Amino acid sequence: MKILLFGKGGQIGWELQRSLAVLGTVTALDIDGAELHADFRRPDMLVDTIRAVRPDVIVNAAGYTDVDRAEREPELARTINADAPRALAGEAAALGALLVHYSTDYVFDSDGTTARDEGAPTGPLSVYGCAMLAGEDAIRASGCVHLILRTSWVYAARGSNFVHTMLRLASERADLSVVDDQVGAPTGADLVADVTAHAIQAVRGSRAPAGTYHCAAAGETSWHAYACFVIEWARTRGLPVNVAPDALRAVPTTEYPTPARRPLNSRLDTRKLRETFQLSLPDWRVGVQRMLEEVYPR
Numbered sequence: 001m002k003i004l005l006f007g008k009g010g011q012i013g014w015e016l017q018r019s020l021a022v023l024g025t026v027t028a029l030d031i032d033g034a035e036l037h038a039d040f041r042r043p044d045m046l047v048d049t050i051r052a053v054r055p056d057v058i059v060n061a062a063g064y065t066d067v068d069r070a071e072r073e074p075e076l077a078r079t080i081n082a083d084a085p086r087a088l089a090g091e092a093a094a095l096g097a098l099l100v101h102y103s104t105d106y107v108f109d110s111d112g113t114t115a116r117d118e119g120a121p122t123g124p125l126s127v128y129g130c131a132m133l134a135g136e137d138a139i140r141a142s143g144c145v146h147l148i149l150r151t152s153w154v155y156a157a158r159g160s161n162f163v164h165t166m167l168r169l170a171s172e173r174a175d176l177s178v179v180d181d182q183v184g185a186p187t188g189a190d191l192v193a194d195v196t197a198h199a200i201q202a203v204r205g206s207r208a209p210a211g212t213y214h215c216a217a218a219g220e221t222s223w224h225a226y227a228c229f230v231i232e233w234a235r236t237r238g239l240p241v242n243v244a245p246d247a248l249r250a251v252p253t254t255e256y257p258t259p260a261r262r263p264l265n266s267r268l269d270t271r272k273l274r275e276t277f278q279l280s281l282p283d284w285r286v287g288v289q290r291m292l293e294e295v296y297p298r
Helices: 011-022 043-053 074-095 127-142 162-172 189-204 223-236 271-277 284-295
Strands: 002-006 025-029 057-060 098-104 145-151 176-179 211-214 248-251
Touching (some): 002 043, 011 025, 011 189, 057 074, 057 189, 074 098, 074 127, 074 145, 098 127, 098 189, 145 189, 162 176, 162 223, 162 284, 176 223, 211 271
Parallel strands (some): 002 025, 002 057, 057 098, 098 145, 176 248
16 A cells, blocks of 8 residues: 655654554655655645655645634635645545545534534634635545544644643743633544554445544543643652642633634544444543653653
8 A cells, every 4th residue: 555644744644654654655745855745835736746656545644733823824724724635635536545634623613512523513713723624625525535534632742732831831830820611632643643544444445434533532621621630640740840739720711812713612522433443532631641651751
């Protein structure tokens, strides 16, 4: 199997290089590729790359992910998150290749307190969410065989993330305020990558249907509860923590205004993924604790 991976340097892309290696030959690209172009600001150049490689599977782990900056750069966000996936999908359809693409909980609005399934109405609140939804729609309209995996609150041991930020701030400050009315499931990039490899095998082997699936860790939490979990873990292991337990204040989103609106309800119903691919998704705490132990060993 020939696999073409875009976005190898991102959190999910980095893990995909590991998980996809057992499936076949992986050509992994990032924006700085010298011979094969992978610049999503130039969708036309992506077409040339796909035609040169002629892969059986195209995996798109690239994207414009700066949610707030997208409010100032809507054209660029749409080019990278909608026009580029449209180009990938067109070539995938022409080749008969499987296209794997990652999307987000930001395609939904803030309504409700229950997890949304794949058929729930969308209603993005931001430029980023609108561009991501447009990318999804373009892939479906192309007629290519595809897997769209919507995920949420992605983190990884490599690179910056919420956990690293909270531990740094907790070591520097005597008190912290963290939003408590946004609810979702922190999801490890390693989990998403492993699910991806499993799903590719199943779809390519005609053991499962292609389509849109929600992929997130089990359980739910708020950003505030997430921060409490991480900081208490650090405290019990003797890491530098200056903030006291009662000085970690829960605040509403309205007290922390940002250029882009975030969905308050980021819960994703993963039943379709679990039942279709016969998977058991671990609780979010399992992955977060494993990542913490990897980055901050005793």
